[in-house]
Amino acid sequence: MRVEHLFLAVCSFGASSYAFVVPRTSYQQTPQRTRTNTVHNVATVPTIASTTTEDKISKESPLRVIIAGAGVGGLALANIMSKNPCVNVTLLERTQSFKRFGGPIQLASNALQILKEMDIQVYNKVMEKFTFTGDKRNGIKDGIRDEWYATFDLGSPAKARNMPYTGVIERPDLQDIYLRSLPEGVLRNGKSVQSYTSKPDGIHVTLEDRDTGIETITGDVLIGADGIWSNVRAAMRDEPAKGEGSGATYSGYTVFAGELNYDSFDNGEVGYKVYIGPGQYFVITDIGKGRYQWYAFLARPPDSADNVEKKEGSSLYLQNIFKGWSEDVHHILKATTEEEIQQRDLWDRPPSVAKPWTDGSVALLGDSIHAMMPNLGQGGCQAMEDAFVLAQEIEKCESRTEIPNSLEKYRNRRLIRSAVVQGLSRFASDIIIRGFDTPAKITKDEDGKIQFENFNYAGIVTKMLQPILPIFFSVQFNFLYEGWRNEAAIDFKATVGFVFIGGFILLLSGGAVGGAVGEVGLLGGLGLDSLLGGEGIEALLANLQDFF
Numbered sequence: 001m002r003v004e005h006l007f008l009a010v011c012s013f014g015a016s017s018y019a020f021v022v023p024r025t026s027y028q029q030t031p032q033r034t035r036t037n038t039v040h041n042v043a044t045v046p047t048i049a050s051t052t053t054e055d056k057i058s059k060e061s062p063l064r065v066i067i068a069g070a071g072v073g074g075l076a077l078a079n080i081m082s083k084n085p086c087v088n089v090t091l092l093e094r095t096q097s098f099k100r101f102g103g104p105i106q107l108a109s110n111a112l113q114i115l116k117e118m119d120i121q122v123y124n125k126v127m128e129k130f131t132f133t134g135d136k137r138n139g140i141k142d143g144i145r146d147e148w149y150a151t152f153d154l155g156s157p158a159k160a161r162n163m164p165y166t167g168v169i170e171r172p173d174l175q176d177i178y179l180r181s182l183p184e185g186v187l188r189n190g191k192s193v194q195s196y197t198s199k200p201d202g203i204h205v206t207l208e209d210r211d212t213g214i215e216t217i218t219g220d221v222l223i224g225a226d227g228i229w230s231n232v233r234a235a236m237r238d239e240p241a242k243g244e245g246s247g248a249t250y251s252g253y254t255v256f257a258g259e260l261n262y263d264s265f266d267n268g269e270v271g272y273k274v275y276i277g278p279g280q281y282f283v284i285t286d287i288g289k290g291r292y293q294w295y296a297f298l299a300r301p302p303d304s305a306d307n308v309e310k311k312e313g314s315s316l317y318l319q320n321i322f323k324g325w326s327e328d329v330h331h332i333l334k335a336t337t338e339e340e341i342q343q344r345d346l347w348d349r350p351p352s353v354a355k356p357w358t359d360g361s362v363a364l365l366g367d368s369i370h371a372m373m374p375n376l377g378q379g380g381c382q383a384m385e386d387a388f389v390l391a392q393e394i395e396k397c398e399s400r401t402e403i404p405n406s407l408e409k410y411r412n413r414r415l416i417r418s419a420v421v422q423g424l425s426r427f428a429s430d431i432i433i434r435g436f437d438t439p440a441k442i443t444k445d446e447d448g449k450i451q452f453e454n455f456n457y458a459g460i461v462t463k464m465l466q467p468i469l470p471i472f473f474s475v476q477f478n479f480l481y482e483g484w485r486n487e488a489a490i491d492f493k494a495t496v497g498f499v500f501i502g503g504f505i506l507l508l509s510g511g512a513v514g515g516a517v518g519e520v521g522l523l524g525g526l527g528l529d530s531l532l533g534g535e536g537i538e539a540l541l542a543n544l545q546d547f548f
Contacts, residue, residue: 055399055400055401056398056399056400057086057087057397057398057399057400058086059085062086062087063086063088063220063221063397063400064202064219064220065081065087065088065089065090065220065221065394066092066203066205066217066219066222067081067089067092067223067225068092068193068205068222068223068231068232069092069093069094069225069227069230069366069368070091070092070093070098070175071227071367071380071383072105072174072175072380072384073225073366073367073383073386074223074226074365074366075091075178076118076178076383076384077225077365078091078182078187079118079119079122079178079181080118080119080387080391081391081394082182082183082186083119084395089186090186090188090217091186091188092191092192092193092207093188093189093190093191094190094191094192094226095190096210098176098179098189103170103257104169104170104171104259104293105170106133106166106168106380106381107126107130107169107174107380108134108154108166108377108378108381108480109134109154109158109161109163109164109165109166109480110381110480110481110483111381111384111385111484112164112166112167113164113481113484114384114388114484116164117388118387118388118391119181122177125177126169126174129169129170129173129177130167130168130169130288131167131168131169131286131287131289132166132271133154133165133167133168133272133285134155134158134165134166134167135155135271136268136270137151137270138151138152138273139151139273139274140273140276140469141273141274141275142275142276142277142438143276143322143438144277144324144326144438145326145438146326146328149276149466150466150470150473152470153473153474153477154166154271157474157478157481157482158481161481168285168288170287190210190211191209192207192208192209192231193206193207193224193231193232194214194231195235196222196232196235196362198361198362201218202218202219202220202361203360203361204217205218205219220403221362221363221394221403221407222361223362223364223365223390224236224363224364225364225365225383226368227366227367227368227371228248228347228349228368229241229242229246230367230368232368233364233368233369234246236362237356247349248348248371249347249349249350250346250347251345251346251348251373251426251429252299252300253297253298253299253345253346253373253433254298254300254302254304254305254343254345255295255296255297255298255343255344255345255374256295256296256314256341257293257341257342257343257344258293258294258341259287259291259292259293259340260291260292260332260335260337260340261290261291262290262332262335263290264284264286264292264332267286267290270286271285272284272285273328275325275326275328275329276432276437276438277325277436277438278437278458279298279433280297280298280299280321280322280433281296281297281432281436282294282296282297282325282329283295283296284328284329292332294332294333296321296322297429297432298321299433299434303345305344305345314338314343315337315341319333319334346373346374347371348371348372348373348422348425349370349372351370351418351419351422352370352415353415353419357407357410357411357415358404360404361403361404361407362407363390363407363410363411365383365387365390366379366380366386367383369418370382370419370421370422371422372421373426373428373429374425375425375429375432376424376425376428378421378425381480382418382421385414385417385484385486386410386414386418388484388486389413389414389486390407390410393407393409394406394407413486414486417483417486420479424476435461435462436458436462436465437454437456437458437459437461438453438462439459439462439466440452440454440456440459440460441454441463
């Protein structure tokens with residue numbers, strides 16, 4: 001097995017449904033190939049800028065780039081590509097108009113560094129509306145006892161690389177900054193891509209317009225940035241965009257989210273807190289200007305938002321579910337009105353190792369190819385990395401015939417890193433909800449009598465992992481911040497850390513996580529105690545003293 005395949009398999013250990021096989025060979029562009037979903041009758045076939053099929057790319061014959069989807073990745077790509085005088089960009093967005101909708105989005109240090117590289121003016125405008133969290137205290141708290149369990153050092157890895165600290169910005173603000181940076185005529189609202197056909201004169205893209213019906217436009221490149229339910233991906237792979245056969249899987253978790261003005265006692269000191277406990281967890285994060293957002297992650301069947309009755313509203317429903325938890329959790333729940341609470345099921349996709357990222361001059365970007373759980377806050381960040389690499393590879397091309405090969409290079413540069421982040425994101429959910437519990441603890445009562453608190457398997461494992469998690473988080477954040485250029489196929493330092501430390505975590509928690517890795521956990525028979533090294537073993541031994 002090649003080393004990159006082993007790296008993929010091990011570093012995506014959190015996604016129990018993910019299977020890895022040998023990557024496909026490069027696809028060659030074939031003329032007259034139709035990729036289609038269910039569409040209606042097709043009308044006329046106008047082109048974007050010119051009907052020329054001249055091979056050489058120039059100002060007189062610019063490359064016609066069509067981008068489906070004006071999310072973070074699509075906007076970032078459209079912004080950078082539209083600055084090239086040899087490129088003509090059309091950004092298609094299915095919504096008729098943009099409204100102030102959606103909560104904050106995390107931009108980690110890797111995404112912010114890319115933003116600086118791609119467009120310093122956009123970066124400076126983002127900073128005007130940005131709230132830093134990476135320079136504050138962040139971490140996990142015992143949801144029952146309200147004690148800090150482990151903290152994340154987001155600041156040191158960024159500071160060591162002279163990168164901006166992680167933080168958040170309201171999604172509508174980020175969107176507005178990007179939209180204002182685009183040249184007039186680039187964005188076309190109310191246009192949803194349905195299918196495409198590769199022909200000698202380019203990619204013929206079939207659109208559905210709510211007002212005018214079906215139309216077709218022609219370009220040289222089509223980028224599918226149209227989200228987890230991507231029509232471009234469905235057309236490329238000849239599979240449904242949504243539902244059975246689409247490749248998307250329900251994570252097993254539903255999330256409640258609230259956003260409100262809130263006077264927190266630790267404002268300015270803490271960025272975000274993850275409260276852990278049996279079978280669920282709760283997150284509170286500072287999003288700036290006196291506003292906070294919280295998330296309640298619950299293991300539930302799909303469609304619980306419609307199937308579970310909440311007679312007294314979502315706030316009281318959650319207060320009952322988190323009964324006995326930290327007063328911080330209940331205080332913010334009580335301060336949140338029903339209009340400020342939303343619920344949605346969480347879906348993601350397995351890493352696309354065997355299935356195509358590209359089809360000739362068509363490629364996928366962001367959630368359309370590597371949708372992931374929100375736990376690391378890397379969904380939008382990885383889409384920006386896609387845009388950064390795509391722009392680099394496309395702008396190297398001097399002729400249209402070079403495009404398919406450039407898109408394959410983009411895929412090869414992004415495949416492993418994005419797959420690892422997908423796996424880590426799923427791992428974070430699985431291990432916290434299925435593996436963690438209230439940490440075991442030995443205390444003494446007023447009479448000096450020893451009390452054993454939560455001495456079950458999960459509680460003991462959670463306690464034993466306490467000194468290991470900061471090491472794992474350090475490896476994780478160094479991996480995220482170091483590899484943003486996507487120049488190396490594999491980060492070997494991160495590989496060692498993920499294999500040994502991540503394997504050790506699964507070895508301990510395997511019984512609690514259950515079906516994901518089996519009763520003894522992944523790598524359980526490899527003598528991992530001899531591989532972990534002195535630092536981890538010493539941390540474990542030292543942790544035994546913390547029971548008292």
